[in-house]
Amino acid sequence: MQPTRERPTLEAVARVAGVSRATVSRVVNGSPKVAEPIRAAVQRAVAELGYIPNPAARSLVTQRTDSVALVLPEAAGRVFSDDPFFPSIIHGVSQELDTADKQLVLMMTNTVAGYERVERYTTARHVDGVLFASTHGADPLPGQLARLGIPVVVTGRPLGRSTVPYVDVDxxxxxxxxxxxxxxxxxxxxxxxxxxxxxxxxxxxxxxxxxxxxxxxxxxxxxxxxxxxxxxxxxxxxxxxxxxxxxxxxxxxxxxxxxxxxxxxxxxxxxxxxxxxxxxxxxxxxxxxxxxxxxxxQPILDLGRELARQLLRAIAGEEAAPATILPTELVVRASA
Amino acid sequence: MQPTRERPTLEAVARVAGVSRATVSRVVNGSPKVAEPIRAAVQRAVAELGYIPNPAARSLVTQRTDSVALVLPEAAGRVFSDDPFFPSIIHGVSQELDTADKQLVLMMTNTVAGYERVERYTTARHVDGVLFASTHGADPLPGQLARLGIPVVVTGRPLGRSTVPYVDVDxxxxxxxxxxxxxxxxxxxxxxxxxxxxxxxxxxxxxxxxxxxxxxxxxxxxxxxxxxxxxxxxxxxxxxxxxxxxxxxxxxxxxxxxxxxxxxxxxxxxxxxxxxxxxxxxxxxxxxxxxxxxxxxQPILDLGRELARQLLRAIAGEEAAPATILPTELVVRASA
DNA sequence: GGTGGCAGTGAGAGCGCTTTCAGTCCGAAG
DNA sequence: CTTCGGACTGAAAGCGCTCTCACTGCCACC
Structure with a gap:
């Protein structure tokens, strides 16, 4: 419809504020070494123009994308019929990611083709890290990505000997x-x-x-x-x-x-x-x-949250715990 | 861990294949105007190096991101307790997006802060289009984004007069x-x-x-x-x-x-x-x-699929149907 | 034997941002 | 009154890719 009004760039903000691009960048990214009056001027210009950084340009240079993938096996109907397991995982992951201002990219797979897509997508460094929920058997992909140096966390203690960090319940x-x-x-x-x-x-x-x-x-x-x-x-x-x-x-x-x-x-x-x-x-x-x-x-929501938390830690370069076990608890009702 | 092996760039492929970056780009993007023998040579080089295009660089110039956002209101427990509505929507959307090789970015909101994040994120053109599921009342955001020229489709006939395309059931x-x-x-x-x-x-x-x-x-x-x-x-x-x-x-x-x-x-x-x-x-x-x-x-899975389909159409520049109504059907069991 | 036209290719200019690196400007120290 | 160092700021070099535009051959045609 509308001739999509040109989105303002750093350049434009710099011009309006009467400073260089570098300075605007510093202000936008919260660098501490900018004099107060200049910072204020830049912020005013940002507000005035409604400037929002272009994420593609940013991640091109920073090598970060500020988003993580959550991979779910789209196993035969199970995923989303009336089993609230995956929804809860998603919910938990989403909550935690929100607080870190990261985006959640959801990937569901069962077909071989889909699997390959996940592989391409994740190794292309389209995301900063990858979460796997409830993989059947000994899935090789998590380990593979980990070996490429991509942060990975999975739910459930992996079968076989794998060194991928995981979160599970007791x-x-x-x-x-x-x-x-x-x-x-x-x-x-x-x-x-x-x-x-x-x-x-x-x-x-x-x-x-x-x-x-x-x-x-x-x-x-x-x-x-x-x-x-x-x-x-x-x-x-x-x-x-x-x-x-x-x-x-x-x-x-x-x-x-x-x-x-x-x-x-x-x-x-x-x-x-x-x-x-x-x-x-x-x-x-x-x-x-x-x-x-x-x-x-079993605390599924917490499982999702913990999953995300561990991944964020790994992305931040901290050593992730190799294993996190969440407690379970018997809830007595009428059936026993 | 591992010194993250340098990922090959277009440049590297071009060097190996003995052609220019432009030609490699053409081959990778399937342009028809490349001589057969050269195409083959490039493809060999791509395979040999395990080249995968950098999505950030690509979208910086194409202005496309090949991903769409699905926004869900994280309304008081409803979303993900044991109501399979949203999961089914997600599932349907995901299926359709897969076939178009687009990514699904999930955003859940209820807080004002979260709402603002969605707004920032989507207007930053981080995604090619936005899907809204089951918004309460007359949510202004869809219309607002549409006015900015961002493709938008919502579930449910909007309250009030809104011109945003929607998909609903009968x-x-x-x-x-x-x-x-x-x-x-x-x-x-x-x-x-x-x-x-x-x-x-x-x-x-x-x-x-x-x-x-x-x-x-x-x-x-x-x-x-x-x-x-x-x-x-x-x-x-x-x-x-x-x-x-x-x-x-x-x-x-x-x-x-x-x-x-x-x-x-x-x-x-x-x-x-x-x-x-x-x-x-x-x-x-x-x-x-x-x-x-x-x-x-009500065909919720189809609702999700149709939602995605309409959005993809809009992104492709085709005129999206202003309204799509899916049929409902009485299923008689024992309770009546 | 020119002249066009066309198919294929390459050079190069960015896309919008971050980040060195090299200043500039001051106040403090000598 | 120099000299130094500290605190900021700006110029410019890319990040990896796409795409326009110019250019090179080659063939067809008059």
Whole structure:
């Protein structure tokens, strides 16, 4: 429409303020070595012209972009159906980045092509650092970028030996508390619906279940799901078939727990009278299920924030902690 | 760590290929006017050096950034608790942007400071265009940016007279179908839980309810919520108090509908025998409620995609459609 | 055998900013 | 009254890329 009014440049501001470009630059970037009256004059000129620095020009010379990428695997529907995990991560990351005045570039991938795009984009130094959330298996990209000297932080302890800094929650501790709760309540046949065994969250939660059970004389009864509601439904059926007399089940995710609840209801089991159920996540929805779900709370928002914080630290050149573990906590409601 | 190996520049590639920078630039950008043998030589050099163009340098001269911003209001918890609306929008936008090889910069705001950041960032031409999702009331920023000549598209018909292009769903049509369904089933006292009246979605859905009811001899019974589960619970109590004999309720969002379901259960009403309930959204969760929720499906993913598509069109200089309306559809399940 | 025209290529001028590096100007010290 | 140092300021060199414009061959045409 409008002939896009010329955006003022440093040059223009310098002219108006009667100083050199260098001085304006110093004022804009808050250098301390500018005399007060001149600083004021420049600021007046900046305000008058509505000057805003051109980010491209700036990053061309500074080699910084003041933005970071958050890479999410766009795994089969999981990402954004009704699983609030990624949204919370995004939210947390965004909050933290805001305070540092950095931009958030979101990248979702599943296809090989998309993967390559991420690689190109990040190695092109289009961003100052990269965050990876919830990668399956042993993803090589984080390590690869790290080796190129690009700051990287991932969620979840990496599988295999990787030296990439990560942030995770205390899966094992949370699960053990959950299973202990079940044991303390006198439950004798405690089953579990585990998560995918190519993700650290799935692996660790199963390990926690086994570890706590090992201290008792109960045997383990295991079915595996993929964190989705359907898989929880399915796995619960399996479990009931394997041991019709089970009286408790620890489910490795809230969504699967809700699936399990549905199956139990369909099979005529009362919760918690016949079967106690404990989940893992503490999603909002679990406060409203019937019955409300006892679950292990993991601080996902904080996970996102911590993730960003560590990356910012690395970008600033500080040594990032190689590992940060956030606490989990059992939230007791009606289901167990 | 590693002394960040020098990234090769155009210059380096030109030297290796034995041509000028201009020619390399042409090859990299796919200009057709380069002789085949030279093109091949350049491509070989590019591959050999692992050359990736510096985006900052490029956008400094082209005035393009190949990225667009998506602005979300970080309204009181709503954004990312367990409401999959924004996640779906993001997902849709992201998909469409991917195919155009553009980057997605996510910006969340609620504070005035954040708002100003968005303004600075977007007017600094840090992005090629801006998408706004679900703004409350008559937000001035979209119009303001549009006036600066920056491509903008918003979700939801803007309140007030604004000329900003928008994408929305057919709220009224969907609601009318829902209410008609209730009427056809012989329900006589049909109430509604409306959404916030400072959002077009809230306004239009209430209008649809009134419009359809106007064709019958039924009177309207209205309570207002804010799209959250809690407000739905609350509003349902209100409604039951206002008219203990109501036998149906159209709820303007699925989350509120689930709240209403909880209240109805608590008050001893059977659904759908005593009270029929219809929601609006068709979130994943509504397939699993007890009973499964009859609801109006709105294609949120498509909304996001269309949003991005319109913006890309505008960025490409094509005339964007001033308004795009996506269809809604009644999905009948057990609750009505 | 000129003259045009065209396809392909290269030189060079920036895009708007940061950052040395070399002053300039003063007050303090000798 | 020099001399020095400190505190500022400005000139200018790029950062890596695109794109105009001029130029070189070459072929077609009269």
């Amino acid at each position: 899966h094992v501790g949370g699960v053990r508390a959950a299973v202990r709760h079940l044991l303390d309540a006198g439950r004798t046949r405690i089953a579990t619906i585990a998560g995918p065994q190519d993700m650290i969250a799935g692996i660790d939660r199963l390990a926690g279940y086994r570890a706590e059970l090992a201290g008792s004389d109960r045997r383990s009864i295991v079915a595996v799901g993929d964190f989705t509601r359907e898989s929880g439904q399915q796995a619960m059926r399996q479990l009931l078939e394997d041991d019709p007399l089970l009286d408790a089940v620890f489910v490795a995710s809230d969504l699967m727990a809700h699936g399990a609840l549905a199956t139990l209801r369909a099979m005529g089991r009362r919760v918690p009278e016949d079967v106690a159920v404990v989940g893992f996540d503490d999603f909002e929805i679990s406060r409203y299920s019937d019955p409300p779900l006892t679950t292990v709370r | 709220h009224v049509g969907g609601v009318r179908a829902a209410v008609r369904h209730l009427l056809d089933a012989g329900r006589t006292r049909i109430a509604t839980i409306a959404g916030p009246q400072d959002m077009i979605a809230g306004i239009d859905r209430l209008a649809g309810y009134r419009a359809e009811l106007a064709g019958s001899d039924r009177r309207s019974i209205v309570a207002v919520g804010d799209f959250t589960r809690e407000s739905g619970q609350q509003a349902m109590r209100q409604l039951l108090e206002d008219d203990p004999l109501l036998d149906a309720v159209f709820v303007a969002s699925d989350l509120m509908a689930h709240g209403a379901l909880a209240t109805l259960r608590a008050m001893g009403r059977r659904v759908p025998e005593d009270v029929a309930v219809v929601g609006f959204d068709d979130f994943e969760i509504s397939r699993y409620s007890d009973p499964p929720l009859t609801t109006v499906r």
